[in-house]
Structures are given as C-alpha cells and as structure tokens.
Amino acid sequence: MDFTGKVALVTGGGSGIGRAACAAFARHGAAVVTVDRDATAAEQTAELVREAGAKALAVRADVTSSADVQAYVRTTVEEFGRIDCFVNNAGIGGTVAPVAEYDEADFAAVLAVNVTGAFLGLRYVLPVMIEQGGGAVVNTASVAGLIATPGASAYVASKHAVIGLTKTAAGEVARQGVRINAVCPGPVxxxxxxxxxxxxxxxxxxxxxxxxxxxxxxxxxSTPEEVANVVLFLCSDLASNTTGAQYVVDGGRSATGTATPTRG
Structure with missing residues (x-):
C-alpha cells in the first residue's frame, strides 16, 4: 500500500483507532491531518506522524459543529491542496443503561457526535473529492452497527445509522470516483x-x-493497529472496486454471537 503524495484526513485522531490510522498512513507515505476536539492529543498524534517522516497538521474541531467541520476541511485543502483519504472516525460510547432508563440528553449527545458528526464530515469532504476526481472514505462504525448490545441503545442506534449513511453515500458518489466503506470493530x-x-x-x-x-x-x-490496517486497505488501490461495504474486525465476535456484558 503506497500513499506517497496522498493526503489523509482523520477525525478522532488524538487517540485509539484514529491515532493508529494516522501513524499507519504516515508509515506508508501520506501527509496526515489529524482532527480532534482535544487539541493537545491532536498535536501529539501529529508529532508521531512527523517522527515517522511524514508531513502532519493538527486541527482542533468539534465534529458536531458545521462551522468546525467546514474549517477542518478548508484548512486541509489550503495546506495540502486535496483530500485523498478521509477516515470519518470521531465517536463516543455514551452511558450504559436500559432503554427505559436511558437519559435523553445522553442519547442525543451520542447521536450528535456519531451520526451528525459523520454526516457533516461526508457533507463537506465529498464535494472536495468529487471536484478532484476521486477519493476514498472509511466511516468508523462498529459491530454494534450490525448486532445489538444490551444497555448500549444510543451507541447501537448511532452505529446502525453510520452503516446506513455509508451505503447511501457510496451509491451516490460511485460514478464520481469516490469510494465509501465502513469498518466495524468489535472490542478494541x-x-x-x-x-x-x-x-x-x-x-x-x-x-x-x-x-x-x-x-x-x-x-x-483487537488492537487499534489491526483496525487501522483494514482502514488503510479500504483507502488503498487494493480495494479499488470496493464501496458500500462493511468490514468487520472483531475476533469472531459477531460470527459467533458473543456480546460484551453490560448492565440492563
């Protein structure tokens, strides 16, 4: 997988899967823009990218804010001229409680980050990719977007929605040379x-x-790096005719029906 000369934009890049994806892109030659609501964490990731010999830029943003999303897209294009790979990764887990007891504000907060944040990323990155003639997007969903997890209604609902967004957007932009897939990690x-x-x-x-x-x-x-490897594959030319798909990285959890125990 060679990303030399390409630009990767990663939200939620300050930790976990996002940080691992940034590091992996750097090792394979890409310039990396890491976006996170924690400016310090974003800069720490950017420094790891630079240590790997790649160009990096850290941007502080709240993915639920249309203005912030437009700003991180604009900053990336101004700095590097294009967006070849977009890892739409920022997300939160929310609280754990039965549906009948789930706090309404907590439910709305999870959907705001995981669904609206993913939508806004697509809304403002896709026009850039269409104009430049192509690109690859990976949305971070979850096995919770495929199966239920008791006690995690907000998270499960949000990740099902991410998969729906992935399928819909993939069909809309396929003829413009843009591919959109989802990665579905289990416990990481x-x-x-x-x-x-x-x-x-x-x-x-x-x-x-x-x-x-x-x-x-x-x-x-799974390790964050194992998930990042699948993200890079989906962004690479090795997956050149793959779009609208969901790739599971869960150690067999969803295949066997095992679930993370939760309250409720």
Missing part, C-alpha cells in the same frame, strides 16, 4: 474500552476485562 484495546468497563463494573473492571476477552473467539481484543 483502547482507553475508551477501559473506561466503558470501569463504568459497567466499577468494583471489578479487571475481572470484566478478563471475562470479555475470554468470550472473544480469539481470546483477546
């Missing part, structure tokens, strides 16, 4: 996953981690 070994486990089992998060890992057919969580 990230700080966000550890925070979720602490929320579910505050008295024994380590025990919950051990049970969750044991429930995986592979016996472990």
């Amino acid at each position: 070994d990230t700080d966000a996953m550890r925070r979720l486990e602490e929320q579910i089992a505050p008295d024994d998060p380590a025990g919950l981690t051990a049970r969750n890992r044991a429930a995986q057919p592979t016996g472990r969580y």
